[in-house]
Every structure is written in C-alpha cells, then in structure tokens.
Amino acid sequence: MSRTLRILMILLLVASCGGGRNTAPRGLDDACSILQQRPTFIRAFRAAERRYGVPVHVQMATIYQESKFIANARTPLRFKLGVIPVGRQSSAYGYSQALDGTWDEYRHITGKRGAQRDDIRDATDFMGWYMAKSTEELGISLHDARSQYLAYHEGRTGFSRGTYRAKSWLMRVADEVGERSRVYQAQLASCRAARR
Numbered sequence: 001m002s003r004t005l006r007i008l009m010i011l012l013l014v015a016s017c018g019g020g021r022n023t024a025p026r027g028l029d030d031a032c033s034i035l036q037q038r039p040t041f042i043r044a045f046r047a048a049e050r051r052y053g054v055p056v057h058v059q060m061a062t063i064y065q066e067s068k069f070i071a072n073a074r075t076p077l078r079f080k081l082g083v084i085p086v087g088r089q090s091s092a093y094g095y096s097q098a099l100d101g102t103w104d105e106y107r108h109i110t111g112k113r114g115a116q117r118d119d120i121r122d123a124t125d126f127m128g129w130y131m132a133k134s135t136e137e138l139g140i141s142l143h144d145a146r147s148q149y150l151a152y153h154e155g156r157t158g159f160s161r162g163t164y165r166a167k168s169w170l171m172r173v174a175d176e177v178g179e180r181s182r183v184y185q186a187q188l189a190s191c192r193a194a195r196r
C-alpha cells in the first residue's frame with residue numbers, strides 16, 4: 001500500500017471519529033440518553049452547578065432550547081430580496097447562543113479570556129454565571145427555568161421591564177423550557193449517567 005493511501009485512510013478514520021460536537025445527540029427528550037452519548041457534558045454541568053448553584057436540569061433545558069446541544073449553532077441567515085445573504089439574525093453562537101457583547105463581558109469579568117462558546121465547559125460556565133447574576137439582580141430562583149430563560153433571552157434589563165409580556169411566542173417557549181426542565185429533572189433522578 002502506498003504511503004499516500006495509508007495517510008488518506010488514517011485521516012479518514014480520524015475524521016470519522018470526530019465525536020459529533022457539531023451534530024445534536026439523538027433522543028433529545030431523554031436527558032439520560034444525551035449524557036450517555038456525551039459523557040463530557042455531565043462534568044461540565046456539574047462544574048457549573050457547583051460554582052454557581054444552577055441545577056443541571058435547568059442548564060440542560062436552556063441549552064436544548066438555545067442550540068439543541070450543537071456546539072457551533074448559529075442563528076439563521078437574513079436575506080435581502082429573498083436571495084441575497086446579508087448576515088446572521090444576531091451574533092449568537094455556540095451551545096449557549098451567547099451574543100458577542102455578553103460573551104465578551106463574561107470573559108472580561110471572569111478572566112476567562114480563552115473561553116469559547118463552542119466548548120461545553122465554557123458554555124455551561126457562562127450560563128451559570130449569567131443565571132447567578134439574574135438571581136442576584138432580579139431575585140429569580142436558580143430552580144425557576146422558565147423565568148431564568150426569559151431573563152436569559154431578553155437580558156436582565158428587558159426582563160425587569162417586562163418586554164417578554166408582549167411576545168406571546170416567547171412566553172410559550174419559556175413555558176416549554178420550564179416543562180422540559182421538570183422532565184429532565186425527573187429523568188436525571190434515576191439516571192446512572194448523571195451520577196458520573
């Protein structure tokens with residue numbers, strides 16, 4: 001076998017074992033299945049829970065809504081005249097769909113200059129940091145996935161002004177996040193993968 005062919009085969013093998021960071025896990029309605037497929041997730045969720053007090057199920061429900069657990073998730077493109085791409089709907093990126101400005105604020109305040117939005121550990125740390133600040137500034141319980149999501153989506157200022165009340169679609173989504181959080185919590189209680 002030629003050297004070039006061997007190198008190509010090795011590269012193909014390595015590429016096929018990429019880990020699927022940029023694809024959603026299967027069975028997104030089952031928290032245990034997600035953690036079994038992505039064992040690094042539970043360590044990231046637990047670290048954020050220890051540091052900030054945000055329960056794993058609240059983090060998971062929010063990440064489900066924001067990115068469906070896809071590392072490089074982005075908002076859809078906007079088009080002019082229906083065909084000419086003119087950029088993304090926002091700068092939201094990664095597991096947590098953090099905006100550029102909020103992500104920069106997080107990195108500056110926490111000193112995590114190398115943090116990346118497509119790294120699950122950094123994304124969960126960001127989410128924990130943001131939600132803990134929402135608790136501190138707005139009095140939202142860390143266990144209240146619905147209200148935490150509304151503050152996460154609208155920003156703390158928008159939440160305190162009640163901007164979400166005029167968005168029936170967002171209220172429906174927040175209800176879904178709250179329900180998903182409760183479902184994930186029940187599943188995690190009997191999940192071996194969650195005890196790693």
